[in-house]
Amino acid sequence: MSLGIAVTLHGDLGTTPISTTPAALAAWQLTVGQWTVIFNALLVVFQIILLRRRFPLLGYLQFLVAFVFGTMCDVWLGVTDFLAPEAYWQKWVLIIVGNVLISFGVFVEVLPGILYVPGEGAVAAIVRATDWNFGTVKQCFDWSLVGLAVVLSLILNGEVVGAREGTVFAAFTVGLMVRGFQRLDAERLRKKHFGY
Structure with missing residues (x-):
């Protein structure tokens, strides 16, 4: 996921909603x-x-996840520093590739269902506290983060940083791509166990 975020940041068309505020x-x-x-x-x-x-004891491990996740964002930003697209279409290539990487990372994260990055953990906590629909809470949470990033950007930078058309693309496609990976995995397991 952190590699995907780094790639989208180099695309300079906005990153995923959860990363807009740090950006x-x-x-x-x-x-x-x-x-x-x-x-x-x-x-x-x-x-x-x-x-x-009701906060689970295992949930405290998210502090470690936050540290590793953030550190790896900086590591991958350094490793991928050579990515400096100039043409608009080249930037979109990075946005698409970055979102595929993020989606695969989310798929791998949710597969065992043991521990989440704090962004997903926060959504799960809201759902647990309210009994609201996970998908609805996730959408509202993501767009709230984008709104926060825009406000902070305007206050601190005088312009919008981190949230652009690539952010909108990520907000609508990451979930779809994760579901695509889940379907591929289900098909692979079915073929492995049942032969069709």
Whole structure:
């Protein structure tokens, strides 16, 4: 997922909703990865406050996940620093490739259903506290993060940073691609166990 985020950031057409806020803040003091660690840690704190005694003990591992995830964002941004597209279509290639990588990362993350990155953990906590539909909460949560990123960008940078047409693309396609990976996996398992 962090590699995909790095690739989308190099595309310079906006990144995924969960990364828009760290991208907006990155122009101010810290790196994208460092802001990702801080932002994701705050999402874990939000879950703890929301769920209180119902917050699972395993959920505290999300602090470690936040640290690794944010650190890897910076590592991959450095490794992929050679990606500097100039043409608009080249930027879109990076957006598409980055979103495929993110989608595959989400697919791998949710496959065992054990531990999530804090963004998904926050959505799951809201659903648990309210009994609202997961898909609806996820959409509202993502668009709220984009709105927050736009406001912070305008205040801190005087322009919108991190949220553009690539963000809209990610908001609508990552979930579809994850479902596509899930279907492919189900088909692979069916062929392996049943031979058709």
